[in-house]
Amino acid sequence: MSSVKNLEALFPTEAQIPAEYNLTEPIEQREYLVNGEMRQWAGKTQDVWSPIYVQTANGLEQKRIGSYPITNPEDAMEILDAAVKAFDHGRGEWPSMSVAHRIECVEKFTQQMITKRDEVVKLLMWEIGKSLGDSQKEFDRTVQYIYDTIGALKDIDRNSSRFMIEEGIIGQVRRSPLGIVLCMGPFNYPLNETFTTLIPALIMGNIVMFKPPKHGTLLHYPLLEAFRTSFPAGVINTIYGRGNSVVPQLMESGRIDALTLIGSSKVADKLKKMHPKVNRLRAILGLDAKNAAIVTESADLELAVKECMLGSLSFNGQRCTALKMMWVHESLVDAFNKRMSEEIGKLKLGMMWEKGVNITPLPEPNKPAYLKELIEDAIAHGAKVINEGGGESFKSIVYPALVYPVTREMKVWHEEQFGPLVPVVAFSDIQEPINYLIESSHGQQVSIFSKDVHQISELMDVAVHQVSRVNINSQCQRGPDGFPFTGRKDSAEGTLSVTAALRSFSIRTVVATKETTENKAIINQIVENQESTFLSTRFIW
Known part of the structure; x- marks a missing residue:
């Protein structure tokens, strides 16, 4: 899939949309919830347009799926x-x-x-x-x-x-x-x-x-x-x-x-x-994240490619935990680029209901133009799009682009692309990706790919002071939900996970009294008679 014409053909006619997944009538929301009531709205509204376009007798038309109050x-x-x-x-x-x-x-x-x-x-x-x-x-x-x-x-x-x-x-x-x-x-x-x-x-x-x-x-x-x-x-x-x-x-x-x-x-x-x-x-x-993958000379190439593909292009790369910068040792970079290009070529582009689809339309109207700007800037500074058809777009669909070699003069070095754009940097000295982590204003996660225990330990011990999660031989991700989810620098404030979120949205409060006979009697009476919803020894099953 390397031509704009082929990308255009991905959009369906109305008849090609499976009935069970189609929205036959727009949803015109005219209510909002306030003070326990569904309040009616008669003011201005915002149209909602799907990133899906439909083939009609008049050409492609973007599907309007409803509206909501402004x-x-x-x-x-x-x-x-x-x-x-x-x-x-x-x-x-x-x-x-x-x-x-x-x-x-x-x-x-x-x-x-x-x-x-x-x-x-x-x-x-x-x-x-x-x-x-x-x-x-x-x-x-x-x-x-x-x-x-x-x-x-x-x-x-x-x-x-x-x-x-x-x-x-x-x-x-x-x-x-x-x-x-x-x-x-x-x-x-x-x-x-x-x-x-x-x-x-x-x-x-x-x-x-x-x-x-x-x-x-x-x-x-x-x-x-x-x-x-x-x-x-x-x-x-x-x-x-x-x-x-x-x-x-x-x-x-x-x-x-x-x-x-x-x-x-x-x-x-x-x-x-x-x-x-x-x-x-x-x-x-x-907040923002620019998670890096560091693929060392001892990495399992196939494992690194598999995880970097998932990490960089799952849901079109539109994840804060996505891998957004690939640091690959110079001894592996050519092989890495070749395998990544091959795997990108196997991705299925299409509509959301299609079985096995990998790349779908982007919801942000300006995102295709922004990604094109990043790619053109990288090319102007000496990079190339490695994979066939990479970066081509039509309407809301963008074919994933593998861009190499990326340098610090390029916008994509600094900016979070949040889309199907995979930047690759070659390094010879492990200090180079370490410096990138240190200098970055982001500090969410990093992925380290290596078989060398000493090297993993060295990288890990540096990275834990720059990011909040170090992933060994695996992509960056949020889950499991029991793990703390946060970030350093400009990437987060506070901690989310199942237990940490409960603590984040509350404050520890103490009820205290001197240990006297009178005070103990008061406490016992409050607890035994269930006088308070706060001070209690009730056990929740």
Whole structure:
């Protein structure tokens, strides 16, 4: 597949779209969730265009799949007022509810969510161009993440359901919610990565204001009724519209207690600076990444190629954990490029519902042009596109490009491509990729490919001070969800994983008293009569 004409032919006619996966009618969302009610919207709306084009008698036409509300700053502030009221300085129904009852609410939501699987999966496919298998996997992994989160919270609560006595002081340490959480997820995993912050924030007793990503908004619509019926009024509220319009006023109000964003470090920096009391703001951020693969002279070439292919081109390379720079020892680089080119040539390009599809349309309208700009800049500075047809594009489809040799003068050396572009750098001295890790403003992960135990150890001991995860002979990735997920430098703030996220969205709080007969009697009475939802020895099964 090396011609634009062939790429154009990938787009289907309406009749070629399988009925079970087609969206026959646009979804015109005219509701949003605020203060426990589905409020009707009669204002401006945003059209949603799929990255899929359809062959018609008039030529290719981009498929419009629906629309959603564009709320304004006044609406956003009204939603914030509802959230603040629901929290009520921690005295609201949700933050003062027992952990066991909050878990019941989340379980109720999850059971309803599961009934919407087919709708959400279909919208994942049409909104962001994710393959059927990957869309199903994202939904199922999200459900599993919720159940794992419930299990982790039970463990935390069990460990907290006892009293400590030290130096004549009786105390119980439990976790309290932070307050109002503004949650903004990414387009590439609009369900999973959004819920890995939204669910732990909710279950710890926080009030959530949720703004869906620009690409991947409609897929949350089928879940709004489940949110409404599973949680008390005002506990979760949705904000729509343009982020640069509705978010600044929220931050400037000073009433946002926690910001969770998976996206750009530049955006995160701007938002944090808008808050008048930044020291009060808890930030849980998943940001830019430029993860490197280091393929040493002793590496298993076939293993390195397999993992680098998966790491760089899974979901079109649109993952923060994707491998975005390949450092290959000069003794292997020619063989590596040859094998990578061969494997790229085997990839199947097509529509999301096609069996075995690897490369699908890109949801960001400007991404093909940006990737072309990166490739042209690299060529202008001496690089070549190694694989046949690499970098060719038509509409939303871009054929993966293997670019070599990449040098520091090129934009792709510094910028996160977030697409099907694979840059390769040759090195002779292991200090070269080490210097790259040290000098980089990113610090999420690295992959080391080697059979030499001494060399792996040397690289690992340097890398652990530059990134948050070192992968040996395997691609970079987020999972398993029990592992901590974070980053150094500009790549993250705070830690996400099943247990770490619960801690990130809460604070350790102590109730303490002197060990006197009178105080022990008071504590016993509170616990035995279940006077408090916080101070408790109840055991959650």
